[in-house]
Amino acid sequence: MPSYKLTYYNGRGLGELIRLTFVAAGVEYEDKRVNKTEWEELKPNVAVRTMPFLEVDGSIIGQSLTIARYVARQHGLMPMDNLQQALVEQIVDTVTDFRLEIFKAVFEFDEVRKVLLGTPLDFYAPAYPLYGYNSQPLRTDITGSSPSLGWSNNTSTTTSRWNFNTHFGSLTCPAEVSPTTQGEMMKKLNNETIPKYLDILEGILLSNLGGESFFIGESMTLADICVFDGFNIPLEKKLISLKEHPLLDSHYKRIEALPKISEWLEKRPKSEY
Numbered sequence: 659m660p661s662y663k664l665t666y667y668n669g670r671g672l673g674e675l676i677r678l679t680f681v682a683a684g685v686e687y688e689d690k691r692v693n694k695t696e697w698e699e700l701k702p703n704v705a706v707r708t709m710p711f712l713e714v715d716g717s718i719i720g721q722s723l724t725i726a727r728y729v730a731r732q733h734g735l736m737p738m739d740n741l742q743q744a745l746v747e748q749i750v751d752t753v754t755d756f757r758l759e760i761f762k763a764v765f766e767f768d769e770v771r772k773v774l775l776g777t778p779l780d781f782y783a784p785a786y787p788l789y790g791y792n793s794q795p796l797r798t799d800i801t802g803s804s805p806s807l808g809w810s811n812n813t814s815t816t817t818s819r820w821n822f823n824t825h826f827g828s829l830t831c832p833a834e835v836s837p838t839t840q841g842e843m844m845k846k847l848n849n850e851t852i853p854k855y856l857d858i859l860e861g862i863l864l865s866n867l868g869g870e871s872f873f874i875g876e877s878m879t880l881a882d883i884c885v886f887d888g889f890n891i892p893l894e895k896k897l898i899s900l901k902e903h904p905l906l907d908s909h910y911k912r913i914e915a916l917p918k919i920s921e922w923l924e925k926r927p928k929s930e931y
C-alpha cells in the first residue's frame with residue numbers, strides 16, 4: 659500500500675472529507691496540519707498552489723475532491739461500474755454546489771469582494787476562518803453585544819463592520835458593510851436554497867432502496883461520506899436542520915454512528931470550521 663501524507667490547515671474545511679474517507683476506508687495516513695507560515699514555505703512544491711494536498715509515494719496531488727475521489731477509488735469507497743461511479747460523483751458535485759451557496763450567503767461574498775478589491779489579500783482570504791486558519795469569530799457586532807460568527811439566521815438591521823484587524827493583521831476595513839445584503843442572502847438561503855438542496859438529496863436517497871441505507875448501491879461510498887461532511891458544520895452551527903427530512907436525518911445519524919467514523923469524530927482535533 660502507498661504511504662499517504664495529507665497536508666492542510668488545522669481545521670475541517672476542505673480537508674475533512676479526505677480525512678473521513680481515509681477513516682471510513684480504515685487506511686493509515688499522516689494527518690499533517692500546518693499554519694499559514696508553514697504553508698507559504700510548502701506552496702512552491704504544490705503544482706496547484708492550494709491546500710489540501712496529498713503526497714503519495716513522492717507524487718503530490720492537489721484539489722480536495724480529486725484527492726477524495728482518488729482515495730475512494732483506491733480503497734473501495736467508489737463503485738467499480740462507471741455509471742454507478744457517475745451517480746456517486748453527481749452527489750459529490752451537488753453537495754459542493756450546496757456548500758458554495760451557503761458560503762456565498764454567510765460570507766456576504768460580493769460585499770467582501772468590494773472591500774478587498776485593490777488590496778494585496780488573496781481571493782480566498784475571507785474563507786480562512788471557515789477553513790480553520792483563524793478560529794476567531796469572523797464578524798464583530800459593533801454594538802458590543804456578543805460576537806456573531808456570521809452563521810446565525812440573524813437578519814437584524816444593526817450595522818456591523820468586518821473586523822479586519824482581527825483577521826487580516828494590520829489592514830483596516832475602510833467601508834461599513836450593511837447587513838442588508840447579507841440579510842437578504844440569508845433569507846433566500848433559508849427559504850429557498852437550503853430546502854431545495856435538502857429535497858434534492860432526500861429524493862436521491864429515497865430512490866435507492868427506499869432511503870433506508872446508502873445513497874448509491876448497497877454499501878457506503880464517497881457519496882455518503884460527502885453528504886455527512888457537507889452537513890456536519892452547518893448542523894453544528896444550526897444553519898440547517900434535518901427535522902423535515904427524516905431520511906437524511908437518519909442517514910446522517912447512521913454514518914455518524916459507524917464505529918470508525920464515531921471514533922474519529924471523538925478524537926479529531928476540535929476546530930470551529
Ligand SMILES: N[C@@H](CCC(=O)N[C@@H](CS)C(=O)NCC(=O)O)C(=O)O
Nearest residue numbers: 672707708709710721722723782789
Ligand atoms: N478547489 C480547491 C480549493 C482549494 C483552496 O482554495 N484552498 C485554500 C485553503 S482552504 C488555499 O489553499 N488557498 C490559497 C492559499 O492559502 O495560499 C480544492 O477544493 O482543493
